[in-house]
Amino acid sequence: MRETVAVVVVTYNRADLLARMLDGLAAQTHLPDAVIVVDNASTDHTRAVLDARHDLPLHVTTTHANLGGAGGFHVGVRAAYDAGWDRLWLMDDDVVPAPDCLATLMATDEDCLMAVREDLEGRLCEKAALRFDLANPLVIRPKTASVDSAYSSRDELPALVELENVAFEGFMVRRRVVERIGFPDPEFFIFYDDVDFAVRARRAGYRIWAVRDARLVRQLDFNQQHDLAGWKGFYMYRNLFVVHLRYGENALVRLKPWLIVLAVLLMCPLRGGRAEAANVTRAIRSARGMRRLTEAAGPPR
Known part of the structure; x- marks a missing residue:
């Protein structure tokens, strides 16, 4: 039987990027059955962009406030699940799929x-993890190998590459997976909600595959990982800690967040990082309250 598919898109104040992404969806050789757009209370011309689209089966939800990517994907995936679509294709607003990507x-x-994913120059920039190590306490960053660190170009990739985590930029999941493991956790706000979902899927026995010939073009550079002293730094630290506390495979790995906090605090006088020190201490306090999966993210009843 033909499977149906709904695209779940989350957007916030990036109307021009969103317009290009929607152009890419409209150009698909396999058109989606629904495009569920979660507008995180944008204040730019996002609404005008959406109102002008009559070439896609749009279903738009505008939230009362900015719920972050995690909250937006929670809302969108739940809506797609409740509508009964067989597959869900999660998409950020800054990627454009090649015409045959969905097919x-x-x-x-x-x-x-x-x-x-590749960048605007056609270079491979897929950062999904080939290895996400939650067993070795000596590993500072659990992502020890990514697609773009192991392969220099798309041509080097085998047709399918097994992954240990994903990004919600081109990730597709069948309905039965959501039925078993639940929804994206809205409490993450941004960062690591996709990693959390992937870990849950793998622990439930599902394998995750990168598909070489499914091409997605990323419109922006990866530059947010360095802002550890800004507001995003709090979420980067906190959500990394949450993943370790929830899924660390031994006591030493679950202890690692506190060791990271100690290291940052010891180094902050040398790095001038008072803001980063404040982020990391707030992060560990908040992470302790998120050791268990949020009830809203649990399997549907």
């Missing part, structure tokens, strides 16, 4: 799939 994913008979 390639739909032709791949696996429960969890990832389109492979």
Whole structure:
């Protein structure tokens, strides 16, 4: 039987990027059955962009406030699940799929799939993890290998590459996976909600595959990972800590967040990082209250 598919898009104040992404969806050789757009209370011309689209089966939800990417994907995935679509394709507003991207994913008979991203110059920039180590306490960053660190170009990739985490930029999941493991956790706000979901899927026995020929073009550079002293730094630290506290495979790994806090505090006088020190101490306090999956993110009843 033909499977149906809904695209879940989350956007916030990036109307021009959103317009290009929607152009990419409209150009698909396999058109989606629904495009569920969660507008995180944008204040730019996002509404005008959406109102002008009559070439896509849009279903728009405008939230009362900015729920972050995590909250937006929670809302969108729940809406797609409740509507009964067979597959859900999660998409950020800053990527553009190649015309055959959706068709390639739909032709791949696996429960969890990832389109492979490249930059505007055509260079491979897929940072999904080939290895996400939650067993070794000596590993500072659990992502020890990514697609773009192991392969220099798309041509080097095998047709399918097994992943240990994903990004919600081109990730496709079957309905039965959501039915078993639940929804994206809205409490993350931004960062690591996709990692949390991937860990849950893998622990439930699902394998995640990057599909070489499913091409996605990223419109922006990866530059937010360095802002550890800004407001995003709090979420980067806190949500990394939450993943360790929830899924660390031994006591030493679950202890690692406190060791990271100590290291940052000891180094902040040398780095001039008072703001980063404040972020990391707030982060560990908040992470302790998120050791268990949020009730809203649990499997549907």
